[in-house]
Amino acid sequence: MTSSLQAALDPSAIAVIGASENPDKIGGRPLLYLSMFGFRGEVWPVNPKRDEVQGRRTVPRLSALSRAPDLAIIAVPGEAAVAALDECGEVGVKVAIMMASGFGETADPAAQAAERAMVARARARGVRMIGPNSQGLANFGTGAVPSFSSMFLEVPPQDGPVGIVSQSGAMSVVPYGLLRGRGIGVRHTHATGNDADVTVCELAAAVAADPALKLLLLYLESIPDPHHLAEAAAIARDRGLPIVALKSGRTAAGQAAAQSHTGALANEDRLVDAFLERHGIWRADDTTDLVAAAELYLKGWRPGGRRMVAISNSGATCVMAADAASAAGLDLTP
Template sequence: MSSSRETPSLGAALDPRSIAVIGASENPNKIGGRPLLYLSRFGYRGSVHPINPNRAEVQGLKSVPRLADLDASPDLAIIAVPGEAAVAALDECAAVGVKVAVMMASGFGETAGGKAQERRMVERARARGLRIVGPNSQGLANFGSGAVASFSTMFIEAAPADGPVGIVSQSGAMSVVPYGLLRGRGIGVRHAHATGNDADVTVCELAAEVAQDPGLKLLLLYLESIPDPHHLARAAATARERGVAVVALKSGRTPAGQAAALSHTGALANEDRVVDAFLEQHGIWRARDTGDLVAAAELYLKGWRPDGRRFVAISNSGATCVLAADAASQVGMPLEPLGPETQQALRRILPSFAATANPVDITAALLTNSGLFGQILPVIAADACADAFLIGLPVAGAGYDVPAFARDAAAFADGTGKPVVVSAPQPGVAAAFRAQGLPVFESEGAAVRALHQLIAHHELVARAAGRPVPEPAGRPVPEPAGGREGTHRLLNEAESLARLAASGVPVVPHRLCRTAEEAVAALAALGGPVAVKGCSGEVAHKSELGLVHLGLSDAGAVARAFAACRDGLAGAGAAFDGVVVARMARGRRELMVGAHRDPSFGPVVVIGDGGRYVEALPDTRILLPPFGPGEVRAALASLRVAPILAGVRGEPPVALEAFVACACAVGRLMTEPGAGIASLDLNPVLVGTHEAECLALDAVVVLREGAA
């Protein structure tokens, strides 16, 4: 199902004025009983209506047999009955005008045979203005309003507290596991929502609604698929406007994980590198695992806006200083020396054997003089050569004035306005710093990684500023039986080069020759050595069939190559469209540009190192159009081959601006509505040390069905 371009507000899902529970149970430990318990316990102020044909009262509330027996339609209905009863309840909700139904029953789209039934349910509901969360949903929980329409046990184990964090997840478990971790750290959570199968309301659409909450500072997402990137991009844009950080955990990084996602939610797994590119381009930080999802929460909630990556470590342990320096170097946060005046001032305070450049090692002298800590922090605060700080106290306690350390550190953070993290493995020491509102971690490595996440995410958001929200493209549509051959048309090399040249891509001088005499004439016209390649609209990769002959300089060799290509194609049962005779070109490096259409994200462009080993030794980056030259340059700079492109051992750098323009031309071509390009490959694109030296030597273009 595709989402409408202008979807109605989901306010009734997040802040309903009235809630009905279909299948309401007296037992608070059953799916139909727990939401009633929560609505009562967590302060929901709207009206609650149990629906149970066998009881006049459920958990102290008047019950009615059917929704139609209520005086007014509720905003939200919880469907806590299974199977066909759930389908009938959904139709009843639509009939009486319910706005949103949370369908907790499973056995629909996440099973092999339930997808069609799920689709029919959504069509009937949409036709009558009903939105569905689920099926297979654990429910929705808004602790700001008390509207906890969920059956999760987590809210009993970890008492809720309203706060500035929202969690939106396709998985029920992953809507509450981050909640539990955050509550264990004393962080309040306002939203904890699970969308289940995403049959109608998707995790992305609900995230876009939650992002509008004015009390939100951090939005955490768990995604098993991204069926509607439009809504996720809109959520990210809203979050950027409001200063809300968005962190996403996208599962299915590996083929095994993708297979598990299919069995768990019936979702199509998105190609993982495309997901990376999409999240990056919209300023969403991608977490690696559940712990990573919440690791930097306290830093985000402080509201810090880092100005750079320069890092200063302060500790009473030389080992901690070294470990912090290692961790910072690994994530690209340089430890630049503090200014000469700062170091001179520190030397007047610290023992002669202390390190004052950066890291700053107070040494064990802190045990005999607890005042050293409070004395050096104002000195360091005045230095302009730092953007973020770590205070590491691996050992403190008896004999140390830890409360004073914590107060001084908090004053230091407030005075600089810059991010400050603390590493303190001892619980008592950590508690003193947490009481002053500082983020505390058990190890310097964890502290540095969280600090890096904050800084790098801030940079990511800055790059995403102004990024357009893509138009909704609907849900992925599987290709008809027969695959690409039945729905797409492969252009031969000559046609492919012509199509690309017309779009501004520089291509090698060449001629299409249908006779040996034409091929020999092309040698004379092009001058110098040539390549002769078999040309067919039925063969994408020529070298495997012996259809590529390079460095030919005389008429006899060209004529023999023509015959070999003709016979090779005949032997393969492929049509013979002639041969392409192309001038041999010189250059420094072979790069590549490729593009295709992802069923969820639309046009995708791949750039990187090229040549015959591009698949065996991939060194590429993905860009999602529209993009500009700056994004292409940044992608090239991130390649492993980037140092070679920049020039090594006295070699001049490769001139890349013409290649940058080539990649941008491909990006524009893929977004042209009438171009009809399904996929293309330019490999190799030869580049040299002068801007004129940029030529696509080979090209494969595949047109979509019906494209001219």
């Protein structure tokens, strides 16, 4: 794992730019979560209009801090978000999560150019950016939950053996909620948004290195950097960590929707299937499939070969099992 992404997953200090007293606002909920879920590092609210936010003393700007935080949450919109990212570079922040939208996911060429330009400036100054259009990250193993999702209020978290990495905010927390409903604990649930800098695949490689994980679930709208996904698969394979991926955008309509959602570019579906199969990543068909697979994989069962047997009180289900086995290249014992 690179040191910068380690700073995102396990930071020693977090600044919240645009910190709010109201825990229902984007700049207020991360502060609430950092207190609620036991983050042990330092937390620095940044707000030039208030002396105190949620019981914490504020500073008017990042440069007023005695040292740079590892991670900065940018919870201000538009041009203010761009300026905040530039300031992160000036003071030495390692990773910034930009929650603002209205950049590369739009059809506006100027907004797309602004996204590219701010990423270039950030990289030149050594800052990695997650987002824009990111709902945030959550590591319940460390209490580092720089997220504005309301799901963690509705469904109480429990640290566990599952990690979720998603381009979509909703698809980072919907599987979380369904897994918690089955009594399964979740350690990581992260949403990368537009993937303008740190991608879902790169973050997946970082999360796969967590020794506490026994299963990694991915939601992908595109695979812009297959080398990082191949790296994640290699890390997982070396430590026996299964990866299950839900890749949307199978159709032209789905690909168009993905472009407007996170700015994701299309991948030809048959190539996606071949890539995932080559790297040992099982592809789920839908959210139900993704979550249902978790209980099976967490049992730790491993097939010893390619032969199988179907046992049923119905001839029809055995016929369907034979079809499925044949399609998967398995030998169904008669």
